[in-house]
Amino acid sequence: MQVNEQTGFVPTIVAFCCNWCSYAGADLSGTNRLQYPANVKIIRVPCSCRVNPMFILRAFGRGADGVILCGCHPGDCHYTTGNYYTRRRMTLLCSMLDYLGIERKRTRVEWVSAAEGAKFAKTMRSFAEEIAALGPNRRLEDLRVRKSEPEGRVPDAE
Amino acid sequence: MRNKLVERAKELLADGTVTRVIGWKRGEFSYDVTPAVFETAEELEKDFVYDGFCGANVSKYLIRESAKEGKILAFLKPCDAFSFNQLLAEHRIRRENVYAVGIPCEGMADIGKIRSAGIDGVTGIREEGEEFVLSTLYGEERIAKKDALAERCLVCKSKRHPVYDELIGEEGEDLPDDARFEAVDKLEKMTAEERFQFWRGELSRCIRCNACRNVCPACTCENCVFDNPDSGLSQKAAADPFEESMYHIIRAFHVAGRCTDCGECSRVCPENIPLHLLNRKFIKDIDELYGAYRAGENAENKNPLVSFREEDAEPSVVHERGRA
Amino acid sequence: MNSETLIPHAVVVDEVRADTPDVKTFRILTREGGKPFDHIPGQCAMISVPGVGEGMFSITSSPTDEAYMEFSIKKCGHLTNWLHALEPGMEVTVRGPYGRPFPVEDELRGKDLLFIAGGIGLAPLRSVIRYVRDRRENYGDVQIVYGARSKEDLVDYEEILTEWMSAPGFTVNLTIDRAEEGWDGHVGFVPNYVTELNPDLAKTVLVCGPPIMIKFTVKGLSDLGFKPEQIYTTMELRMKCGVGKCGRCNIGSKYVCKDGPVFRFDELGELPDEY
């Protein structure tokens, strides 16, 4: 669990993982008993290219404090070229969010293969730490969805 | 110029080259022209106008018009021609049903700018050299044309027509791009907090009238994601600031790589939100990251968002920015 | 603060009957087990599944059904898909009644009645038919001409066979679009069947069904000599508020939710053709 020690803030993190590499990577990290934070919610997608910018925005809208998209390494896409398109698309989206003044660190793209269980766990830990340090998402949240519970309530452990 | 266009349109109607003409129709005052289809010489004589207030881009109407029987003559300003070409690239217009006539544009005035210069009650406008002479309810006023020009025209990208069947007047040239991205540059240099406050201030005025989307020559989906009840996004009013941001990011994103920067979105915004600054940010990023690209330049170009190079920058390039 | 018509009440789905492959009838009760409110045949109510949406539906039970309220609903869109997934014991919300009813206590009294329905169009008429059956002394002869695509698409088929056919003074004429095994009744479209049956011109007609059926039926009736003043129908357009304020269900200056849904054909003739 990644918690901001000073504020007790536990971020909600959404990770979109492609079915063929990153989701398998997450699986591997699990079978190898590598810890990654429980506040990372994984959403499996057939390919990183399936992720439309709206998915990212809606994740933020529905209460995510950080959104990370994981796919196969460029060149290794199960569908040959999907992640190349993802790369351009997400670069532009990240840039646009930054341009709107939304903390650029809240969105990240990482390439994680099916063999990289350790990398998956490490990436998630570092991302969760970064978001915990950044604090709650206040610039791209839907106020109607804001949790009424006090911030920092620790969700059930793994 | 207006008379020249009318004469030519009448000839083309008379010799059967075209059956209809799309252009601009006179309004109540001098500034409130409406895009219109003319079918006869009489209609053209009576109501056709072409002057410094014909900012409306007629290219989007050609989707509908070119699907009809018979050829239509379209008068295209350089901006309109870029949009037209982009629509051709997307196979949205039946080229064989359009007779495209490129026409020169000296920049279009913005009645909003005239009003914000403190001139109200404008009932008539005439051009006199470098000035507009305005008859108003409260006496005659003058304004330098450059002070009345729309922002998009002050930083005009091109006086050239990338596509046409016939040209009236002399062909112009591309203009240097520096000024066009100045405002984007300025925003990029601000802190994230400043940018956030800037955009909150702008987007919070949005009334979700959808004018920016509906006027956009690049927004041509039959059923927009924002109108589709199954998308979960089809809220008609921005009930929360999140929805304002969401709508405007997605609107700009959906036309990224296809936007020709015609500036119609900002022109029509009733709240005067500088929406073109979102589109221009995408244009600037695409140019910088994937090489200079101009949507509408030709009908064969491949949209940078549906192409790639193996050595493309990683998304982390955004995180590195401004670190140095 | 005053009561507000736009705020609905939660009610319990007491019973769900599958009438046809795509029509279900829902029996609705308050939590206390009573009827949510009183109505007059032809009136509608707004049913909603919170989070999914709200829709206007005809009340298909009769005011004389004192213990409950029923709605027959065809599965044809987002909300109705959800409604079809309801099981007894679950709750929905309801508000109403809305709209102008059939004039069961005025113009229809003492008249011979001819009901013509197609498919789910029987739903709004069922309320009147049951009402007339229960107040038999107030009305003349009743003829019901009802058609559907096939036998299994006939809504309330059981009720028609067991209750309506045997009701005193009731004649029921059923038809289906195409012949099928196990059907020895009439085959053909409703408008043609009505013409064949050549009903008595003194009857007052209540017609409801798909727009195209209504159009041809009314044409047939007028060819037979029926006057628009003798024919009633009930309309459906998109509605949100149910009280004539949200502004979308108008035909000319009339709002279907408030001035309708029941219209007489001479009234419809005064309205622009936009429905």
Add this chain to the structure above:
Amino acid sequence: MLYLKAEKLDAFLARAAETRKLYVPVDSEPGRSSYREWTPGTAVSRGLHTTRSAKDFFFPQTENLAGFRVEDKKIRVIDPRAETEDFAVFGVRACDARSFGILDKVFLADPVDTYYENRRRHGLILSMSCRRPAETCFCKNFGIDAAEPEGDVRFTDDGDGWYLEALTEAGKAFLDPLADLCEDRDPAGAEAAKEKTREIVDRLPLNDLPVGKFGGGKTKELFDRPEWAELSEACIGCGTCTFVCPTCQCYDIRDFDTGREIRRFRCWDSCMYSDFTKMAGGNPRLTQKERFRQRFMHKLVYFPENNGGEFGCVGCGRCLASCPIHMHIVKVMKRLGEDENEQ
């Protein structure tokens, strides 16, 4: 007659704001204003119109109608309504002041819309005469006098200050405690200021619209006119005209899931939108021509037919100023009002 000098306005507003929320028009950029809550130091706009109308105060763009919590199959219905605090809107022009009466005819008709009624009961209208009407103004066609707006308190502008007049009991109760900030002046000054406004109004370019060609009972004549096709040809189907209009009141009702509860809210809708009348089974208004026609038929025929001849337009001119393609009610009225034989 009470007269408030311009330099006393701040003191006047400050005192008024002690008892209620006070909203005033504020310039957001030159030539463009919107209503803001008044706080000390707020500069009141002297512009003619706010971009959005004042209807927002009574009929906001979105508002919650009801809430639902689903607990063990049971639906708990939550009534979110609460008494609104008292508030006042300053600087309402004659056209907007009239628009409230039009909205009343919809929302206060049986069954009363209690959300609207609540705000209406708590809102005080401080209306203001016009000194510099715009070319787009055409309120005179609808019998509105820009010099004498309706409201609770009327401010008659003479350029240096305002003559004040309470028009209702509520207005009187508001104005009496503020009288000490005003001086007493001869009402002749107010009359002179009104005359000046009327002189300008009389030479506005859009005063002679063929109003008589419209109104209740004209559906048959106007509905099938061929001109609708050409008038609506360039319409892009946006909702700008509807949303800036002070009398447009159509709304949509939608549900939003907050994760804890369902919020049922209403929001402005536009008859110009393609999905306005779309049903699972079809759409009676398939093209922009029908949607466009609906908007103008509603204002010019259906509304007067149902409301004793009153038109659903107040001539504020906002749609003239903001329609992306400059196709608006004035052009529609002029075109349809042309005599058949003139064509």
